Amino acid sequence: MSTSTPPQPTDRPEPGVHPDHDRGLEFDVRTLLARRSALGLISGAGLLALVGCATDTTSGSTASTTASTTSSATAGASSSATATAAAGAVDTEVPDETGGPYPGDGSNGPNVLDDSGIVRQDITSSFGTSTTTAAGVPLTVNLTVTDGANGYAAMEGVAVYAWHADAQGRYSMYSQGVENENYLRGVQPTNAEGTATFTTVFPGCYDGRWPHIHFEVYKSTAEATSTGQIVKTSQIALPQAACEKVYADTATYPQSASNLGRTSLTGDMVFGDDGGIHQLATVTGDATSGYVANLTIGV
Numbered sequence: 001m002s003t004s005t006p007p008q009p010t011d012r013p014e015p016g017v018h019p020d021h022d023r024g025l026e027f028d029v030r031t032l033l034a035r036r037s038a039l040g041l042i043s044g045a046g047l048l049a050l051v052g053c054a055t056d057t058t059s060g061s062t063a064s065t066t067a068s069t070t071s072s073a074t075a076g077a078s079s080s081a082t083a084t085a086a087a088g089a090v091d092t093e094v095p096d097e098t099g100g101p102y103p104g105d106g107s108n109g110p111n112v113l114d115d116s117g118i119v120r121q122d123i124t125s126s127f128g129t130s131t132t133t134a135a136g137v138p139l140t141v142n143l144t145v146t147d148g149a150n151g152y153a154a155m156e157g158v159a160v161y162a163w164h165a166d167a168q169g170r171y172s173m174y175s176q177g178v179e180n181e182n183y184l185r186g187v188q189p190t191n192a193e194g195t196a197t198f199t200t201v202f203p204g205c206y207d208g209r210w211p212h213i214h215f216e217v218y219k220s221t222a223e224a225t226s227t228g229q230i231v232k233t234s235q236i237a238l239p240q241a242a243c244e245k246v247y248a249d250t251a252t253y254p255q256s257a258s259n260l261g262r263t264s265l266t267g268d269m270v271f272g273d274d275g276g277i278h279q280l281a282t283v284t285g286d287a288t289s290g291y292v293a294n295l296t297i298g299v
Contacts, residue, residue, distance in 0.1 A: 094234050102163075104185055116128075118187050136202050146298045160196035161215065167253045205257075206255070212237055217232040236279055236281050237271050
């Protein structure tokens with residue numbers, strides 16, 4: 001793993017703003033504005049419009065009806081955790097989104113992708129010099145990748161790099177206290193159905209963002225682990241109903257419930273323009289046995 005020191009915020013965060021993510025929101029906005037300005041505000045191709053600088057901090061009631069219906073409790077979620085995701089109806093490419101300030105891909109400080117051990121399905125623990133395991137409700141993520149240029153057929157053998165915040169809203173390799181960890185990061189190739197599967201924990205909700213999982217798609221595992229060309233960078237949104245049940249455990253997720261209450265899926269600066277309709281996962285399970293999140297995307 002590269003040891004270059006990541007940039008640190010220089011300003012004291014405002015009251016109520018997570019200290020590790022004050023700079024992150026500004027970085028996300030600048031990146032989104034630059035990317036979507038370059039795209040020329042293309043419409044009708046599944047891409048989001050320009051994101052405004054203001055973040056809606058109202059209650060998530062607007063998105064609750066849509067988001068809540070995507071999560072339903074099912075018996076034996078743990079036994080179905082490794083099941084291949086059923087491909088959903090996809091007729092447009094998933095929107096490009098910012099990778100944020102904590103990608104760990106070498107574009108902003110450290111690079112975990114060239115480390116031995118990054119290709120793994122279970123990303124709950126750090127690897128290398130640390131074996132710390134991230135706490136949280138079990139979550140299996142099935143991300144199915146389809147080819148927009150080929151009738152949205154399943155893409156076998158492409159690689160997905162996934163990463164997300166821990167239960168306290170921290171990103172390994174960057175945030176204070178976990179700079180020497182690399183948990184909740186990993187690369188997986190897609191199977192014959194185009195699905196890459198990760199075993200992880202439910203991410204926390206930090207101030208100013210809807211709960212999400214970052215991902216990058218590469219042409220192959222070799223490309224992913226050699227700083228190759230990124231095919232797609234985007235994010236997975238998690239449904240409100242599941243988030244509320246998980247965040248009821250305030251001992252493990254100390255700030256998530258209050259942070260979730262101050263934002264909404266439709267007001268999120270990444271998902272807000274279309275309510276995350278192309279990025280909202282279907283989630284089943286419960287907070288005791290764990291959850292399974294399925295999403296099919298076009299690239």
